[in-house]
Amino acid sequence: MTRPRYDTAQATAGPESADRRSSVVALVVALLAACTAFQLNASMLSPVLVVMGRELHADQITVGLSQTAFYTGTAVFGLFLPRLSDIAGRRRVLLGMMTVMIAGEVLAALAPDMTVLIVARGIQGVTGAVVPICLMILRDEVRDPRRYGTLMGVVTAINGGIAGLDAILGGMLGSTFGFRSVFWLIAVVGVVAVVFCYRGVPESRPSRGVRLDWYGVLFLAGVVLLFQSAVNEMGKGRGADWTLIGALLAGGAVCGAVFWRIEGTVAQPLASPALLKRRATWATVGTTVLTLAGVIAAVNGIAMSIAQDSAAGFDLGADSASLLLLTPYALLGWIVAPFAGRLAPATGYRAILRIGLAGSVAGLVGLAVFGTRSLVFLVGATLLLGVVYAGMANIMLNGLGVVLSPPGNPGFLPGLNSAGFGLGAGLSFAILPAVQVAADVHGQGSRAGYTWALLVGAAIMALALLMSLLIPQPVEAETAD
Numbered sequence: 399m400t401r402p403r404y405d406t407a408q409a410t411a412g413p414e415s416a417d418r419r420s421s422v423v424a425l426v427v428a429l430l431a432a433c434t435a436f437q438l439n440a441s442m443l444s445p446v447l448v449v450m451g452r453e454l455h456a457d458q459i460t461v462g463l464s465q466t467a468f469y470t471g472t473a474v475f476g477l478f479l480p481r482l483s484d485i486a487g488r489r490r491v492l493l494g495m496m497t498v499m500i501a502g503e504v505l506a507a508l509a510p511d512m513t514v515l516i517v518a519r520g521i522q523g524v525t526g527a528v529v530p531i532c533l534m535i536l537r538d539e540v541r542d543p544r545r546y547g548t549l550m551g552v553v554t555a556i557n558g559g560i561a562g563l564d565a566i567l568g569g570m571l572g573s574t575f576g577f578r579s580v581f582w583l584i585a586v587v588g589v590v591a592v593v594f595c596y597r598g599v600p601e602s603r604p605s606r607g608v609r610l611d612w613y614g615v616l617f618l619a620g621v622v623l624l625f626q627s628a629v630n631e632m633g634k635g636r637g638a639d640w641t642l643i644g645a646l647l648a649g650g651a652v653c654g655a656v657f658w659r660i661e662g663t664v665a666q667p668l669a670s671p672a673l674l675k676r677r678a679t680w681a682t683v684g685t686t687v688l689t690l691a692g693v694i695a696a697v698n699g700i701a702m703s704i705a706q707d708s709a710a711g712f713d714l715g716a717d718s719a720s721l722l723l724l725t726p727y728a729l730l731g732w733i734v735a736p737f738a739g740r741l742a743p744a745t746g747y748r749a750i751l752r753i754g755l756a757g758s759v760a761g762l763v764g765l766a767v768f769g770t771r772s773l774v775f776l777v778g779a780t781l782l783l784g785v786v787y788a789g790m791a792n793i794m795l796n797g798l799g800v801v802l803s804p805p806g807n808p809g810f811l812p813g814l815n816s817a818g819f820g821l822g823a824g825l826s827f828a829i830l831p832a833v834q835v836a837a838d839v840h841g842q843g844s845r846a847g848y849t850w851a852l853l854v855g856a857a858i859m860a861l862a863l864l865m866s867l868l869i870p871q872p873v874e875a876e877t878a879d
Contacts, residue, residue, distance in 0.1 A: 421598075422539075422540065422549075424594075424597065424598035425535075425536070425539060425598050425599060425600075426536075426549055426552065426553065427594055427598060428591070428594035428595045428597070428598035428599050429532040429535065429536060429553050429595075429599070430552070430553060430556060431587070431590055431591035431594045431595070432492060432496060432528050432532055432591045432594075432595055433528055433529055433532055433553055433554075433556040433557065434556055434560065434587060434591070435496060435499065435525065435528070435584065435587045435588045435591045436499075436525040436526075436528040436529065436557075437556050437557060437560060437564065438560075438564055438568075438583075438584045438587060439468065439499070439522050439525060439584060440468075440472075441560070441564040441565050441568070442564050442565065442567065442568030442571075442580050442583075442584065443464075443465065443468075443568065443577075443580060444465075444565060444568070445565050445566075445568045445569030445572060445720075446568055446569065446571070446572030446573075446577045446580055447461050447462070447464075447465070448461075449572040449573065449576065449577045450464070450515070450572075450577040453576055453577060453578075454509070454511060454512050454515065456511075456512040460512050461512065463512075463516050464512070464515050464516050464519040465519070466630055467516045467517070467519040467520040467523065468519040468520065468522055468523050469523070469626075469820055469823070469824070470520070470523065470623065470626050470627070470630075470820075471519070471520045471521070471522065471523015471524065471526060472523045472525065472526025472816075472820055473523075473526060473622050473623075473626055473816075473817045473820035473821065474523070474526075474619045474622055474623055474817075475495075475523055475524045475525075475526045475527055476526035476527045476530070476813055476816035476817050476820070477615070477618055477619055477622060477813045477814065477816070477817050478610070478615040478618075478619070478668070478813060479491060479495065479524075479526075479527035479531065479813065480527050480530045480531055480534065480809035480810070480812045480813040480816070481605075481610065481668060481807070481809035481810050481813055482610055482809070483527075483531050483534070483809055484603070484604050484605035484608070484807070484808055484809040485603065485605045485606070485608050485609075485610055486603070487601050487602070487603045488531055488534060488535050488538075488599075488601065488602050488603070489535070489595065489599045489600065489601040489602070490601065491527075491531065492528070492531055492532070492535070492595055492599065493592060493595055493596060495524050495525055495527065495528060495531075496525070496528075496588055496591050496592045496595065497592060498521060498524045499521075499522050499524055499525045499588050500585050500588040500589060500592070501521065502518050502519070502520075502521035502522035502524070503518075503522065503581045503582070503584050503585035503588060504581075504585055505517070505518040505521065506518035506519065506522070506578075506581040507578045507581035507582050507585065508578075526816060526820070527813065527816060529553075529554060529557050529796060529816070530796070530799060530800065530809075530812030530813060530815070530816050531809075531812075532553055533550060533553065533554065533796060533797065533799075533800045533812065534800055534803075534808060534809065534812060535599060535600075535602065536549055536550060536553060537550075537800055537801070538602045538604075539600065539602075543743035543875055543876060543877050544740060544743050544744070544877065546743070546875075547739040547740050547741070547742045547743045547797075547875075548736050548739050548740040549736075549739070550739045550742075550793070550796075550797050550800075551735040551736035551737065551738055551739025551740065551793050552735070552736045552739070554735060554739070554792070554793045554796045554797070555731060555732045555735035555736065555789075555793065556732075557792065557796065560728070560732075563725070565720060565724065565725075566720070566721075566725065568580050569717070571583065604805075604808055605806075605807070605808075605809075608666055609666050610668070611660070611661075611664055611666060611667050611668040613660050613664070614657060614660050614661055614664065614667055614668035614669070615668055617653045617654075617656045617657040617660060618653075618657050618668065618669075620649070620650070620653035620657075621650050621653045621654045621657060622817050622820075622821070624646045624647070624649045624650035624653060625646070625647065625650045625821060626820065626821060626824055627646050628643045628646035628647050628650065629821065629824035629825055629828050630824060630828075631643050631646065632825075632828035632829075632832070633824070633827050633828040633831070633832075635831065635832050635835055636835070658671065658674075661674070668810060669807065669810045669814075673804060673807060673810065676804075677868055677869065677870050678802040678804075678811070678869070678870050679811055679814070681865060681866070681868040681869045681870075682795075682798050682799060682802055682811065682815060682869055683811075683814050683815050683817075683818040684818075684865045685751075685795065685862050685865045685866045685869060686795045686799075686815055686818035686819055686822060687818045687821055687822040687825065688822065688858055688859070688861050688862035688865055689755065689758075689787075689791055689792075689795060689822065689859065689862040690818070690819055690821075690822025690823045690825070690826055691822045691823075691825040691826045691829065691858050691862075692758070692762065692826065692855045692856065692857075692858035692859035692861075692862060693758055693762070693783065693787050693826070693855060693859060694822070694823045694826040694827070695823075695826035695827045695829070695830040695831060695855070696762055696765065696783075696826070696830060696851070696852055696855040697723075697724075697727060697780060697783055697787075698724070699826075699827060699830065699831060700765075700830055700831070700834060700848055700851050700852055700855070701723055701765060701769065701776065701780050702719050702720075702723060702724070703834075703848070704769065704770055704776060704848050705718075705719035705722065705723060705773075705776060706719050707848075709844075710770075710844050710845050710847075710848065711770075711848075712773045712776070722777055723776070723777065723780045726777075726780075726781055726784065727780050727781060727783065727784035727788060728784065728788065729784070730781055730784035730785050730788065730789060731784045731785070731787070731788025731789040731792070732788075732789075733789070734784075734785050734788075734789025734790065735788075735789045735790075735792075735793045737789075738750050738754075738789055738790045738793050738794070739793055739797070742794065742797065742875075742876075743875060743876050743877045744876070744877050746871070746876060747794050747797060747798055747801065747871075747872055747875065747876065748794075748798075748866065748869055748871060750790055750793075750794050751790070751791055751794035751795065751798070751866055751869075752863060752866055752867075753786070753790060754786045754787060754789075754790030754791030754792075754794060755786075755791050755859060755862055755863040755866060756786075756863055757782065757783075757785070757786030757787075757790070758783060758786050758787045758791060758859050759856050759859045759860050759863065760782070760786075761779045761780075761782040761783040761786060761787070762779075762783070762852055762853075762855045762856035762859055763852075763853070763856045764778070764779035764782065765779040765780070765783075765852045766848075766849045766850075766852035766853045766855075766856065767849070769852070770845045770848050770849050770852075771845070795815070795819075796815075797875075798815075798869065798872065799811050799812045799814075799815030799816070800812050801872040801874070801875035802869075802870065802872050826855075829854065829858070830851045830852075830854060830855055831851070833847075833850055833851045833854045834847040834848060834850065834851035835847065836850075837849075837850035837851065
């Protein structure tokens with residue numbers, strides 16, 4: 399299945415132009431459907447974890463392992479599937495990922511116990527590469543920088559949540575029909591996505607004839623898996639086994655050393671040492687990790703805890719807190735993202751990113767200083783983060799992973815950056831809650847604990863801003879005027 403590239407600079411009036419516009423619409427609808435299926439796996443399950451535990455007779459620690467399995471799967475699969483799509487075909491890999499995800503949804507919906515459900519959630523993690531592959535497909539087909547930037551914002555905005563409605567719908571379905579209904583719904587969305595992608599996504603294989611470096615994949619996946627496991631263990635706070643954490647980190651370092659050696663010797667490496675040494679690689683991924691580490695738990699954990707804390711917060715119910723904070727946060731990100739993407743080619747991807755990061759620092763400081771004392775400021779600072787992080791920084795980080803990719807290996811940096819999102823989110827939930835507990839002088843929740851956790855988040859975000867200064871300009875993705 400081959401189609402002409404959707405290059406608006408070469409578009410002409412008349413029927414041909416109309417056909418191009420129709421093809422672009424079909425492409426974007428297909429990519430949105432694929433990204434929606436992935437996002438529902440990430441966001442619809444959180445409100446039904448309690449229901450899941452009750453129906454499968456499992457405690458919440460065991461239920462939480464299902465989420466760990468999913469996010470670990472997204473990190474591992476996200477590493478190499480974008481590169482595999484360069485070689486085997488992006489449309490083929492995208493359809494394969496969605497098909498495997500559907501199988502994972504059916505298995506989860508039929509799961510007789512938590513063991514099967516955890517395996518199913520790990521299988522669903524294959525969708526971790528959906529967003530970077532969709533952006534690579536989009537960039538292949540839309541060559542006008544401004545138009546690509548706008549559509550990049552539209553597609554990537556789904557990654558921040560579907561205007562907050564996904565979590566609400568998940569909670570309603572779980573409460574009314576049980577947790578299995580959520581998996582059946584995601585399976586149906588997955589089937590729709592497969593149909594749209596089959597009909598609307600053209601095939602492309604920029605690295606046709608290249609062999610995937612499976613040994614490199616194995617050891618790099620080992621690095622991510624071991625480091626992610628260490629981060630997950632850190633998230634247990636005072637109950638963490640630091641001997642195990644040390645062993646996991648040491649194992650990850652060994653896998654990293656072996657990976658480096660392999661990549662310096664094989665003829666067709668997953669990522670040559672020269673590629674790994676590029677500022678475009680380590681500065682972009684480093685910024686992603688630090689950004690996620692600073693903000694994710696601040697919004698989804700600390701701010702929500704403040705809203706619901708009856709002693710040191712505002713004593714809201716979980717549903718009210720979500721409607722007041724998370725829904726407008728996601729909705730604002732959804733609205734702002736296409737405009738940020740539109741501005742990026744002219745203003746600069748790095749400029750939009752840095753504005754978003756600086757605004758995120760301000761938002762986190764505002765949460766720490768004023769949001770712990772005033773519900774109005776808590777809501778206002780969270781909404782600011784919806785604009786500057788969800789609508790700007792998050793979009794630019796996804797975009798930079800694609801536009802800074804080297805032509806000879808376009809899938810590696812988006813894959814590594816995708817793993818950076820998962821690692822950063824894990825670090826956020828390991829660090830900020832631990833700081834909150836350590837700074838809680840009364841041991842039952844206090845403003846001091848929340849304040850210090852948010853200030854640490856702001857400090858990490860400031861480091862992300864400094865790291866972003868090292869990201870090189872994506873010259874080919876930006877316009878002169």
